[in-house]
Amino acid sequence: MINLLARALMMSTPLLYGSIAEVYAERTGMMVTAIEGIFLMGAWGGFVVTYLTGNLFWGVMTAMLVGVLTAALYGWITVYLKQHQVVTGVAINTLVLGLSAFFMRVIFGIPITPLTIDPLPHIHIPVLSKIPVLGVILFQQNILTYIVYLIIPLSYFVLYKTSVGLIIRSTGENPEAVDVAGLPVERIRFLVVLLAGALGGVAGSFYSIGFLGLFTTNIIGGRGWIAFAICFLGNWNPRGAFFGALIFGLAEAVGIYIQSSGVELLPNELFIALPYILTIVLTVARRSFNVPAKLGIPYKKEN
């Protein structure tokens, strides 16, 4: 049971990075529909560099960088060229699916056995990890999970207690008001999309170098979209995203646990599908949303 909860927290970590990324971006009116592709690029870039250098730190940094690059492409097309956010995102997701597979071949050819690396180690925090039950769940995780503990309260603070947060929140509600206040709407949106790219890249790397230690082109398998949905379900705030990510992480952990326990109550596929079913159920069940008023709408100024 304790192991299951520890596993759940681990599985929710990348979803948290992803959904926080969406919270920031969507608060400025930008749906980062390229999130699935950003995850995939993060997983790919993180793996490749870690494999070649043997250095996990540079792996995570590279994941962040390719996440930012993918987001920059998305942001350039949607913010500056004012193209449709959903269409652009789908196009980029399809593009990087091909790109990552292509570059794996270019770099590694067709290996006979799957390429693997040692994933990020679990760090036992001194003293705290010795606390019964909670210590095992909370303080025997890898570095990315520890960082995310800080990101949630930090994001809450930034969004609600600082001028930057006020600007971010206002941009998604009424970009015109931001413009009239003398602030550059497009630059704000573009920068926040880049931030989302950095967070999304790290999220993606969690799957390849965070615990699996390998890369396949279907490694993300829709988890970017789940992070996207968590942002909606969490009502565009960090706390909501936190609880949403925990629920999905738990669902994933339960799925893995039941599969590996060998008990065959129901077909395995059902448990693999659990997070996806949950997404649909929760999205339908959630009734009122505080959608940012200008979500998905490009800001066009006559000039």
Place this chain on the structure above:
Amino acid sequence: MNKPLVELKGITKYFAKVIANKNVSFSVNDGEVLALLGENGAGKSTIMKILYGLYKEDEGQIFMNGEHKHISSPKDAMALGITMIQQHFSLVPAHTVTENIILGNVKGRIDWKAYEQKIGELAQSYGFDIDPTARIKDLPVGLQQKVEILKALYLDAHLLIMDEPTAVLTPQEASKLMGFVKEFTDQGHSVIFITHKLKEVMEVADRIIVMRDGEVHGDVKREDTDELELSRLMIGRDLKPPKKSEDAGGKDRKVVLSVENLSVIGSDDVPKLTDVSFDIREGEILGIAGVSGNGQQEICEAIIGAIPSKSGRISLAGEDLSEQNIRERLETGIGYLPADRFRDGMIMDMSLAENMLLKESFGDKWLKRGFLDHGRLRRYTEDIIKDYEVKAPGAGAMAKGLSGGNQQKVVVAREVGSGGKFIIFNQPTRGLDLGAINHVHKTILAERDKGKSILLVSTELSEIFALSDRIAVVYKGKIQGIFDHNDLTIEKIGLLMAGYNDDKGVQA
């Protein structure tokens, strides 16, 4: 002599290839109320947005106290003490008063308590009854405007530009605003007031700049001019307002449209209309007056069936419409000119002829052996273009290529054509220039004289008074009373629009 506070010299601005401002020069002095008067599209807002840094001028220069200044963003303007209140307020509805006021004017960590207190005190010092923690979406429009003014005061503005500030206000609120303008300029500050209403100009301005077609056509002191001269400068010619024929036997004519106890609940479970009842007789215009957003839209949409009513009965010439769908209702002879022609009235990417066909596309009126009779439709549209003096190259012209006034004439023509018995005109002249307004008014009166019943919704009181036989005033989805147009004064209608009623006081 002192240098003027702000001086604009030879400002020219193009949008794509269309000229919006042409060699515009004028100045504003300390302590002065300057009115910028002109029709829609005369370039008033454009020149002010240039001064405020929202647009970049193509030619010309701006001087402040004799010094040449570059204003490339509202930040620059604010640093120079210039702020502008946009016609459509630039507030974030989901945020609080405080959040809106300090947006862009704080750095780093925000101490909400301190800012809320500061803004509360500022509001009090000007006698504004505003709660700094209230959300904008919960405030009535009049208060939202005060928040915008407060924002300017918070920034210590020395020059305040207001774009059509009275458009959303009741007459009483408007006169309070004028009071504020005087108080503000008495402190040595200056105000530029964009408007197309001559009365306001005569009431508040020290000096008047008249603009037409992007150019300055007059720079006059108030005491040296009158409304007639101003209107001539503004339009470039004399305009004869249409004359309404008095109708003697109105009370004996038969009722065409009857609305009884109509109630509508909005999607947010808030009542939008409560127990609305009125009749409109043959050859009669019933005007609905009220501040925008008090149920006018819902009345129109409930009558044509675009929104469901919770209870009540609507009948046209004795026929109960309540159970009919939109199409069945329209076929009984209802014309409906929607308030927002971009959203509900036209398809901008279609030709004029196709737009004429829009509402009858499902019937066989325009069919010949199962196919569209394009020839007949084109001839019909060409006739409309001629009769309504629509400035358009022909029936095949795209709707979006026409000016607002000409688009509106096309929609008016279509609705007059399809409304055999009864026509709803919802804000028929909003955003039009005086020439087009005149034309639309003439059309409405002509239809009345043909015996049609007309429901006229307007937030312009002058329009309501000029056209209506009877006037209903709405407030928060209720009818405050229905009056003969001779029995109402501006004063009384203003109180009714603000929710006051003779015997009941403020309505909940």
